[in-house]
Amino acid sequence: MNRRDFFNLGAALLLGAQLKLPEHSRPQKQRNMTEPIIGHGDFRYKINLDWGKQDPAKYPVKDCHELVMDRVGRIYMTTNDTHNNILVFNKDGLILNAWGTEYPGAHGLTLADENGEEFLYITDYDRHEVIKTTLTGRVIRVFSFPADSGKYKDAAEFKPTETAIAPNGDVFIADGYGLDYVIQYDANGHLKNIFGGKGTEPGSLNNAHGIAIDHRNSAEPVLLVTSRAANALNRYTMDGRFLDAIQLPGAYICRPVVKGDHVFFAVLISHEPWDSQTGYILILDKDNKVVSCPGGSLPHYAAGSTQPDPMYQTVKVFKHPHDVLADNDGNLYVSQWNANQVYPARLERI
Amino acid sequence: MLKILRTKRLYQNVGLVFCLCLLSCASARAQEFQLSEPQWQHYSPFFTDAARAELKFEMPGASIFYTLDGTEPTDKSALYVKPIQVQKSAVLKVIAVHPDFRASNVVSFPLIRIEKQKQAKNVKLLQPSSPKYPGHGAATLTDLQKGSPGLQDLSWLGFEGTDAQILLELPRKTKSKKLTISCLSSTGSWIFPPKGVVLEGSQNGVDFSPLSKWSPQNATEKPADGPLFIELPITPKKLRWIKVTVQNYGQLPAWHPGAGKAAWLFIDEIFID
Numbered sequence: 001m002n003r004r005d006f007f008n009l010g011a012a013l014l015l016g017a018q019l020k021l022p023e024h025s026r027p028q029k030q031r032n033m034t035e036p037i038i039g040h041g042d043f044r045y046k047i048n049l050d051w052g053k054q055d056p057a058k059y060p061v062k063d064c065h066e067l068v069m070d071r072v073g074r075i076y077m078t079t080n081d082t083h084n085n086i087l088v089f090n091k092d093g094l095i096l097n098a099w100g101t102e103y104p105g106a107h108g109l110t111l112a113d114e115n116g117e118e119f120l121y122i123t124d125y126d127r128h129e130v131i132k133t134t135l136t137g138r139v140i141r142v143f144s145f146p147a148d149s150g151k152y153k154d155a156a157e158f159k160p161t162e163t164a165i166a167p168n169g170d171v172f173i174a175d176g177y178g179l180d181y182v183i184q185y186d187a188n189g190h191l192k193n194i195f196g197g198k199g200t201e202p203g204s205l206n207n208a209h210g211i212a213i214d215h216r217n218s219a220e221p222v223l224l225v226t227s228r229a230a231n232a233l234n235r236y237t238m239d240g241r242f243l244d245a246i247q248l249p250g251a252y253i254c255r256p257v258v259k260g261d262h263v264f265f266a267v268l269i270s271h272e273p274w275d276s277q278t279g280y281i282l283i284l285d286k287d288n289k290v291v292s293c294p295g296g297s298l299p300h301y302a303a304g305s306t307q308p309d310p311m312y313q314t315v316k317v318f319k320h321p322h323d324v325l326a327d328n329d330g331n332l333y334v335s336q337w338n339a340n341q342v343y344p345a346r347l348e349r350i
Numbered sequence: 351m352l353k354i355l356r357t358k359r360l361y362q363n364v365g366l367v368f369c370l371c372l373l374s375c376a377s378a379r380a381q382e383f384q385l386s387e388p389q390w391q392h393y394s395p396f397f398t399d400a401a402r403a404e405l406k407f408e409m410p411g412a413s414i415f416y417t418l419d420g421t422e423p424t425d426k427s428a429l430y431v432k433p434i435q436v437q438k439s440a441v442l443k444v445i446a447v448h449p450d451f452r453a454s455n456v457v458s459f460p461l462i463r464i465e466k467q468k469q470a471k472n473v474k475l476l477q478p479s480s481p482k483y484p485g486h487g488a489a490t491l492t493d494l495q496k497g498s499p500g501l502q503d504l505s506w507l508g509f510e511g512t513d514a515q516i517l518l519e520l521p522r523k524t525k526s527k528k529l530t531i532s533c534l535s536s537t538g539s540w541i542f543p544p545k546g547v548v549l550e551g552s553q554n555g556v557d558f559s560p561l562s563k564w565s566p567q568n569a570t571e572k573p574a575d576g577p578l579f580i581e582l583p584i585t586p587k588k589l590r591w592i593k594v595t596v597q598n599y600g601q602l603p604a605w606h607p608g609a610g611k612a613a614w615l616f617i618d619e620i621f622i623d
Binding site: 034035036037040047049271272273274275276278297298300309312313314315316317 | 382389407408412450
């Protein structure tokens with residue numbers, strides 16, 4: 001059969017199907033052929049769970065924690081498998097590089113452009129350290145627990161989960177599995193400030209899991225810190241003064257990912273227990289209102305309410321999403337914690 | 351001859367293309383993802399006059415179907431359009447359905463009618479609960495409030511590694527047939543079903559004799575997560591006092607991440623009928 005025959009056949013089949021089955025009488029089976037789409041409004045996606053799939057014998061993973069993209073489009077991921085703590089993917093999900101055997105608690109991953117050179121900041125909750133490396137894994141600096149702050153008895157209390165790097169080189173560390181402080185260092189590693197801390201009063205944090213600098217209003221950047229177990233996003237000035245908390249009931253948000261006018265979050269779970277497999281993705285607009293929850297419920301604000309109705313998972317696409325990366329085409333890459341060693345997925349924006 | 355051959359190959363290819371089309375469109379794609387379970391907006395399984403169950407599943411194109419007769423709901427069952435009211439005890443079973451996704455698992459929630467005049471007048475904790483989950487004391491067990499899955503409301507009594515021992519004073523002149531303990535299994539949160547339950551009865555509040563016992567059927571298996579209603583028969587009619595001993599699971603089993611540490615026992619209600 002030549003190419004033209006093939007096309008004619010395809011057309012005949014399609015035409016036949018349509019003639020036999022007009023819209024109103026299509027049986028259930030035919031309707032099942034619609035590709036599932038998740039998300040709401042402008043943020044709707046096709047699901048590609050196999051995007052980052054690898055041979056586990058070659059590139060093993062345990063939890064897939066976080067993802068960042070460098071300026072040439074390579075995607076870096078942390079996993080706590082010490083065979084290869086960092087996996088580097090191209091946009092098609094193929095492995096370009098794999099390195100790192102000394103990060104048993106490889107968790108947070110932040111990419112910083114410092115005077116034209118890109119660096120990675122890896123938080124290791126197991127080593128109780130934050131490690132700055134080159135893109136190929138050469139160690140530049142190690143931040144241990146902030147002994148000078150007087151808040152910590154010893155290194156064991158410090159279990160950092162995330163970093164954010166300011167344009168002036170200041171390093172903010174969120175101690176999300178430790179005492180929930182945000183610790184600020186200058187570029188040379190000298191302690192400048194410590195704030196937050198575990199608690200329920202305004203400005204305190206409960207599982208300070210993620211941190212990012214919100215530069216959407218470039219005149220006045222603010223720090224965003226997730227208070228994951230409190231289902232809230234706390235906002236602080238760059239010198240650590242608490243501004244307010246954005247309540248996101250039903251969303252155990254892992255870290256804020258600012259891209260364009262929006263902030264993206266992997267939501268680990270909708271409700272406890274922590275292994276409830278009820279995660280989804282959440283997107284805030286420029287006014288910090290929820291506009292889409294891929295895999296989750298339709299966002300809704302009651303009249304006059306500044307916080308959304310409780311949100312929850314509606315489709316079992318993800319078990320425990322732990323981080324999300326947004327590329328320049330609007331696609332999302334999702335890594336998962338405690339999800340049977342699954343490799344990262346891609347959500348393709350439609 | 352050449353023409354016939356060509357036609358034959360063409361038909362084979364038609365078959366192949368058709369099969370591929372079916373495979374890729376129907377099974378591999380659309381059936382891949384399952385819906386999550388519908389949510390409970392306002393729900394308490396215990397009621398005295400009428401129960402009202404309000405459900406939600408906010409997903410465009412999705413519907414909720416339900417049954418009240420114990421059968422498994424399908425997309426042919428009753429369509430949920432407004433909160434459900436029942437006067438008699440029943441089990442409400444629901445699913446979420448959407449044309450592009452596999453139907454959700456069935457969620458069952460018992461709606462249990464409790465007759466007020468049969469309930470204990472006084473409740474006393476003979477063993478204290480953990481200060482971490484104090485509820486509002488012994489009264490927690492007869493307030494008709496189901497504890498939330500998040501455990502953070504004050505409707506649960508939690509016991510860390512210890513047994514719960516509860517003394518109930520029954521009202522006069524009521525005939526009771528059984529006692530039900532509402533507890534929780536949530537192994538990921540270290541909450542395990544009881545190892546056993548012992549009921550003892552008394553007519554004077556001093557001398558107690560055994561009434562009945564309960565123990566799990568598959569004590570060695572990993573317990574299923576979810577609410578648990580343990581029913582025990584009560585036989586003598588003129589009973590005035592019941593002592594309930596709910597035994598803690600004890601040490602977390604070997605397969606559990608917290609193996610060897612103390613399990614939690616969670617109870618939110620005890621009722622009699």
